[in-house]
Amino acid sequence: xxxxxxxxxxxxxxxxxxxxxxxxxxxxxxxxxxxxxxxxxxxxxxxxxxxxxxxxxxxxxxxxxxxxxxxxxxxxxxxxxxxxxxxxxxxxxxxxxxxxxxxxxxxxxxxxxxxxxxxxxxxxxxxxxxxxxxxxxxxxxxxxxxxxxxxxxxxxxxxxxxxxxxxxxxxxxxxxxxxxxxxxxxxxxxxxxxxxxxxxxxxxxxxxxxxxxxxxxxxxxxxxxxxxxxxxxxxxxxxxxxxxxxxxxxxxxxxxxxxxxxxxxxxxxxxxxxxxxxxxxxxxxxxxxxxxxxxxxxxxxxxxxxxxxxxxxxxxxxxxxxxxxxxxxxxxxxxxxxxxxxxxxxxxxxxxxxxxxxxxxxxxxxxxxxxxx
Numbered sequence: 001x002x003x004x005x006x007x008x009x010x011x012x013x014x015x016x017x018x019x020x021x022x023x024x025x026x027x028x029x030x031x032x033x034x035x036x037x038x039x040x041x042x043x044x045x046x047x048x049x050x051x052x053x054x055x056x057x058x059x060x061x062x063x064x065x066x067x068x069x070x071x072x073x074x075x076x077x078x079x080x081x082x083x084x085x086x087x088x089x090x091x092x093x094x095x096x097x098x099x100x101x102x103x104x105x106x107x108x109x110x111x112x113x114x115x116x117x118x119x120x121x122x123x124x125x126x127x128x129x130x131x132x133x134x135x136x137x138x139x140x141x142x143x144x145x146x147x148x149x150x151x152x153x154x155x156x157x158x159x160x161x162x163x164x165x166x167x168x169x170x171x172x173x174x175x176x177x178x179x180x181x182x183x184x185x186x187x188x189x190x191x192x193x194x195x196x197x198x199x200x201x202x203x204x205x206x207x208x209x210x211x212x213x214x215x216x217x218x219x220x221x222x223x224x225x226x227x228x229x230x231x232x233x234x235x236x237x238x239x240x241x242x243x244x245x246x247x248x249x250x251x252x253x254x255x256x257x258x259x260x261x262x263x264x265x266x267x268x269x270x271x272x273x274x275x276x277x278x279x280x281x282x283x284x285x286x287x288x289x290x291x292x293x294x295x296x297x298x299x300x301x302x303x304x305x306x307x308x309x310x311x312x313x314x315x316x317x318x319x320x321x322x323x324x325x326x327x328x329x330x331x332x333x334x335x336x337x338x339x340x341x342x343x344x345x346x347x348x349x350x351x352x353x354x355x356x357x358x359x360x361x362x363x364x365x366x367x368x369x370x371x372x373x
Contacts, residue, residue, distance in 0.1 A: 004372045006040045017060040024296035034078040037065035049079040066300035069291035089191040095284040096152045097180035098145035111138045138367045140339045149180045156278040177299025177306040207277030217265040303362035324359035330373040
């Protein structure tokens with residue numbers, strides 16, 4: 001990234017942290033957590049302790065980070081090396097990202113930037129200018145991406161409350177600032193689970209590793225009474241509702257499942273798994289030493305804010321998470337697809353000089369689709 005672009009981003013981010021520090025959520029038990037940050041075009045600085053709002057504000061204004069992070073874990077000594085921190089427990093956090101949902105719409109709003117000649121195009125396999133296959137992908141998520149991510153959040157919340165006895169008021173949902181959502185679980189019975197146990201938990205939530213026998217099917221002489229009932233809890237109940245559709249159809253569909261055989265049942269199970277398992281990133285949940293983007297901070301991939309969602313269904317990240325200035329700035333933009341921020345449409349731009357609001361300029365520069373003129 002060019003120096004003038006970095007300076008513009010730093011100035012924009014500094015103004016945000018000065019004017020909108022009220023959006024930053026200093027986490028509970030602050031002094032027990034590890035903080036970290038990155039600056040534009042530099043590596044990670046972590047193993048930092050912060051006592052209160054004032055220290056956090058000072059860190060933000062002094063360093064002007066591109067990204068700010070905080071651990072989900074609680075430590076006795078958060079500023080020491082990992083082996084000496086003395087891990088106590090960790091909140092449960094789930095990451096749901098549109099890029100992991102295999103949505104068809106993504107090919108319509110994913111841009112390729114060639115690492116050889118910097119050509120930008122919508123071609124996905126090779127550079128349209130030099131035919132290089134060394135391409136960097138940049139996605140400008142659409143409403144469908146956000147809606148699909150919301151559906152996974154709702155699915156996850158139901159599993160947590162109905163199957164795992166998590167109280168709804170202990171589930172907090174944040175827009176990540178780019179393509180998805182972070183779901184936090186506080187004050188649960190899972191606080192002290194290690195990585196292995198959290199891995200098993202993610203398998204349950206994703207409906208991974210399900211075998212036909214668990215749902216009543218056997219290779220030889222399956223017993224009708226072993227198949228799930230419609231009102232059962234957990235995955236057997238979820239399987240029933242998806243496959244039977246209603247109580248009245250249960251007997252007929254069980255007959256069909258038995259007649260079709262074991263291999264066919266496994267295929268049905270795989271199809272059900274894809275529909276009723278929540279699509280989370282298991283590596284995120286399993287990592288008990290990870291540092292997560294701090295709520296209220298800016299995401300350097302977009303210039304949007306990681307923000308709490310009061311009403312998930314009504315939440316619109318492209319208006320409610322955009323807090324940067326309306327001041328006009330001149331950029332050379334090369335963004336061949338249209339995007340929308342704060343109810344305004346921008347683009348497509350084809351390597352042209354445009355005068356646009358700061359929030360839109362930051363969005364494109366963060367995605368390497370524009371540069372300060």
